[in-house]
Amino acid sequence: MGELSATWYLLLSAAVFSIGAVGLLVRRNPLIMFMCVELMLNAVNLAFVGMAFGLNDIGGQVAVFFVMVVAAAEVVVGLAIVVAIMRRREGTTADDLSVLRG
């Protein structure tokens, strides 16, 4: 593992993905949960770009391009939902939004 290789990118990607997953499970502020989802998406992007480098294939970078577009759309819709909920209730955490629970 002396020279820079795709394995390094995959290891870093695994670490960032796990940190994001723990954050998503632990935090209860919906905005910070969104940020953790962004972290996980970025970890996946990192793995794609590392593999594109390792296999000498531009297809990995194309996948990252599409992931970025979908992530932007997801953030726009998610934040709109958060704004719509927070307008009606002050200081909402994810735990308070259990009205769909049976």
Added chain:
Amino acid sequence: MTEIIFGISAFIVLVGSIGVVLSRNPVHAALFLIQALFGVAVLFLVVEAHFLAAIQVIVYAGAIVILFLFVIMLLGVDRYEDLRVDPIMGQRPLAVVAGAAIFGLLLAVILSVDGLTGEASVTSPIDRVGPDGNSVADARQLADTIFTDHVFAFEATGLLLTVAVVGAVVMARKISGDLQPLPEIPGQNGEDAELDEADDAEVGE
């Protein structure tokens, strides 16, 4: 040289992502997120994904995090959160165990196959050489692939962005007139519990 840059950027990314998880103030979390995203952009540059690095800075650090900060300021939720309380018993230890399990599984897979499985591309290699003898720029190669092999996916993302923007405008606009209130959680205060009981009685009759 690239190994040193990788090490520094990886450290920045890891510190940023741990900061997002641990910071008590949402504004600080957003700033740590910018740090992590910048580190990822540098890592893209190291493996010569120049176009993606630029997009990473412009779209992620520029647009998405600013949108986050905008919503935080708009809603006024930029106060410190008390992280010492754990409302659900045992949630944090379980979450850490789950995260460690995910990391361990990923590590086992990566190290057991040594990271790389698969063949190098023959149709779309990154180090393609153009007719003039110079290597083709990253953005041009990306465009060549997107607008030939993935053109329908590209059209679909255009549609997706339109739907997302329309949906966001519909959801976030201010509604004039009476709002239908969200149902209150029963038992939160005395009045609601009584109301719920009254409703139940009516249904029973």
